[in-house]
Amino acid sequence: MRLTRAESKAANKRALIDAAREVVGQEGSKAKLEDIAELAGLTTGAVYSLFGGKNNLMVAMVDDYAGPLDLRSIEPLGPDLPLEEVVAEVARQFWRMSADPEAAGKLLFETRVLDLVLNDPELLGRLNASVRSTETDLAALFVGREHGKAPVTGEQAVRLARALKALLSGLGQSVVLGAHDSSEEFFVDVARSLVTSRVLGQA
Numbered sequence: 001m002r003l004t005r006a007e008s009k010a011a012n013k014r015a016l017i018d019a020a021r022e023v024v025g026q027e028g029s030k031a032k033l034e035d036i037a038e039l040a041g042l043t044t045g046a047v048y049s050l051f052g053g054k055n056n057l058m059v060a061m062v063d064d065y066a067g068p069l070d071l072r073s074i075e076p077l078g079p080d081l082p083l084e085e086v087v088a089e090v091a092r093q094f095w096r097m098s099a100d101p102e103a104a105g106k107l108l109f110e111t112r113v114l115d116l117v118l119n120d121p122e123l124l125g126r127l128n129a130s131v132r133s134t135e136t137d138l139a140a141l142f143v144g145r146e147h148g149k150a151p152v153t154g155e156q157a158v159r160l161a162r163a164l165k166a167l168l169s170g171l172g173q174s175v176v177l178g179a180h181d182s183s184e185e186f187f188v189d190v191a192r193s194l195v196t197s198r199v200l201g202q203a
Contacts, residue, residue, distance in 0.1 A: 013050050013060070015040040020061040025108060028115035033057075055123075058116065062126045065113070083145040083152060084195050087160075090138065091168060091191035095184045098172035107176050135161045147200065156200040163194050 003011065019040035023031045033054045037044045051057040077086055097103060117123040139157035146152075152160070168191060175182055 009050065012040070012042060012046060016042065016047060016050065016057060017061050017064050020057055021065065021109065024058075024061065024116055025105070025112050028112040029119055031116070055120070058120070058123055059126055062113065062117065062123055062130065065130070077141070079144070081145070083142060083147050084192050086141055086145060087164065087191050087195055088188045090141070090164060091187040092184055094168035094172050094191075095182075095187040098175040098182075103172075103176045107173060135165060138165060147195065148197065150203055152200065153203050156203060159201050160194060160199060163199050164191060167191070167194065 016036065019036045020031070023036045023039060027035075033044050033047060036054075036057070037047055040046075047054065047057055051060060077089060097106075100106075113127065117127045135158060139154070139161035142152050142157035142160055143154055144151045147156075168187065171182060171187060171190065174180055
């Protein structure tokens with residue numbers, strides 16, 4: 001079936017973003033526009049036509065990359081589920097990610113992205129925005145759940161989400177790198193240890 005002009009444009013954008021991820025994953029800040037366009041089966045002219053240039057393509061790639069945390073399996077959890085159980089389910093998700101055969105490739109890509117964005121304030125700002133967005137989405141799972149006979153506030157949820165993501169990301173990276181072999185139970189235990197008044201802060 002023949003694609004419409006809009007569909008063709010969207011498909012080409014998708015191809016370039018996917019190609020950019022692959023090339024950046026291999027080359028980091030040394031990624032060349034010519035290599036990205038060739039991998040996508042397009043010309044460098046298409047990059048300028050669709051994105052206005054390499055930098056805007058990199059911005060689109062960073063915006064497109066939400067990171068490995070997929071909250072879709074957690075979001076359907078009922079509102080009556082205790083806070084600790086929701087935290088435990090998040091920990092299980094991180095453990096599954098670290099045990100995934102593709103985890104090393106994802107970690108390498110994230111390292112290459114850091115190499116790229118640390119030299120570009122605009123890209124760094126985009127990545128930071130993406131990180132904050134993920135924290136906000138994670139915090140939304142905690143808001144209103146009871147802790148200490150009171151519902152968790154938005155500010156408390158963000159504090160917990162930030163600490164939880166940092167702890168589990170670091171633990172997961174150690175597993176991927178082979179520094180140690182942690183069980184799902186350990187991930188859950190250390191995650192639950194953060195559900196304290198000192199981490200959550202005052203309501």
